[in-house]
Amino acid sequence: MNMGQDQNPVLRVSNLEVTYYTDSGRAKALDDVSFTLNAGEKLGMVGESGSGKSTLALAMMRMIKPPGRIEGGRVEIGGVDLMSLSEEDMRQARLSKIAYIPQGAMNSLNPVTRIGAQLVDAIRSHGIKDSRAQVEERCVNALKSVDLDPAVFRMYPHELSGGMKQRVCIAIGILLQPSVIIADEPTSALDVVTQRQVMETIDRVKDQINAAVILIGHDMGLMAQFVDRVAVMYSGRLVEVSTVREMFTKPVHPYAAALISSLPNLENKGVFQGIPGLAPSLLRLPGGCSFHPRCAKVMDICKTTRPTTRMVQGNRLVTCHLYNEEA
């Protein structure tokens, strides 16, 4: 597999930086984040709460609100840098180029309008002038592609179950056939059976429109079942990006390794191996590598010097001093 070095990735994020200016100081929520993604590829983005996963999604959509600010970097989709677009062009790009299925998406539906009206609104606001019948047909097809009955078009959100509402949100996400879909914990409030159905739905519609999918979450089990590559975030930085097989069999970054070994499975019943220590506050990041106070393999250099991101073992990205000599 040579996915990291493909010459024409559909998405290229480079040196993205986001800072929140709070009363108690500056918090760098995204620090020099770069990665690429190919059409049809599924990337999992994992990390503890506060590691910057959702900030990354919002930054790619250019939906960071004050006191947050995008300080720099590029987000290119098909060669166009989203950061350079005008507000109106960016509004058009959302949903047609890059779609975002937010966390707890089911609560993002308007409770007092019918599902159909919300789908039609998404199409009309992107300047599509088709006839009413054509637009309606398109919406019904989107609902069908996520395994929903066409009757859902005339229903209100409260008439649907959590899993169905989540699928409506996926239907809205794919209406304009975007090339990148960002799903931020799409199944965190659903039970296992519904979760499996929703993930299988996302997988199928992704194949239909050949989109790239970024799945944000903290459930490594879901990642193992669903994605091709896993990116691990820690306090705003990408510490490792590897294929799912490499990540689960031989993680290179100590944090990723701790994350993998903390996973429950059938063999280690009753063993709760958390990662020692607490995630650092972004306002008070330790010097050097921000993981060093919790790291099992900490060295002197880690306390003083910030590691840079390197390519190791083919095309795995890792941000750790342990791998300096390999570069």
Next chain:
Amino acid sequence: MANLLELRHVSKTYSRGLINAKSTVALQDISLTLKEDEPTIMTVAGESGSGKTTLAMLLLGFIPPSTGQIIYRGRDITTLKGEDRLAFRREVQAVFQDPFAVFNPFYTVDHLLTVPIKQFKLAKSGAEARAKMDEALKAVGLRPEDVLGRFPHQLSGGQRQRINVARALLLKPRLLIADEPVSMVDASLRASILETLRNLQRDHGVSIIYITHDLTTAYHIAKSIIVLYRGGIMEAGDVDQVIKSPQHPYTRLLVDSIPWPTLDQRWGSDTIKAREAGGSSVGCPFRTRCPMAMEQCKTQPPLYQIKPKQAAACYLHAEHSSIAAERLSDLLPVKSELEA
């Protein structure tokens, strides 16, 4: 041996509408017993709509059962009054799923901890109250100086949920009803919250009813498991046996859908039949989705005892002897084999 908690043929039916009232059976004829001197962790598992939360509400005395009785230490909880009721409220604590909903956004999080201290007169002085709060917060892995004095919106979901667990700890309960306590918490914090719950059971003698749809955590923390579907018990028994060799088709579907964090154990490729709304209330509730449904399934199957510590309500196991619903608790293990 005294019983801490006993459910006797408890059912709960919700009805809506004045004319043409429709009723939904949320729980059907559940009998369970928890022994007083053998603290255990029992999991109640099932997908949404299986009656898990209804069970929690019944156990906490928030809603009365439609039929049957809930007996807490020899007294029916619907008849408790005055001090007895207060004692029940202190001894039976809850941790709920949504760490966002239980906080009043107008108060700092201290409020959640000081109210029970005042209410149940746990501390004689302000300093003692503060010491108790610090101790409880440290027990769940929080730094008191990081969270006290903050407003709920300034804390993360994981921090808030741990404050809820700390609150339950503070009251030294006998029974803790944990309704999906970790479903909204990070994987790395999940381990520490589960560890806290297990220590509570092991070191403080608290029995825990752990309500969840996540069989992975259930497997790791519980001794016994009850699998609910639409208010009926589908399968019950030792957690190891039920999860490693599920006998009821519904439990198999649940176990198959667990996203195990290994690459060798993938989701099955069978398509899952969607759940129908409503559904008939006679017969096996799972039969409309069951790949192995038979004509017989139109009548309610009894629980068949498959192994000494495992029973399933399914005609596929009709060759085994059936057991009466109220005897179910006898086959639920209190301790796991490791400890026994």
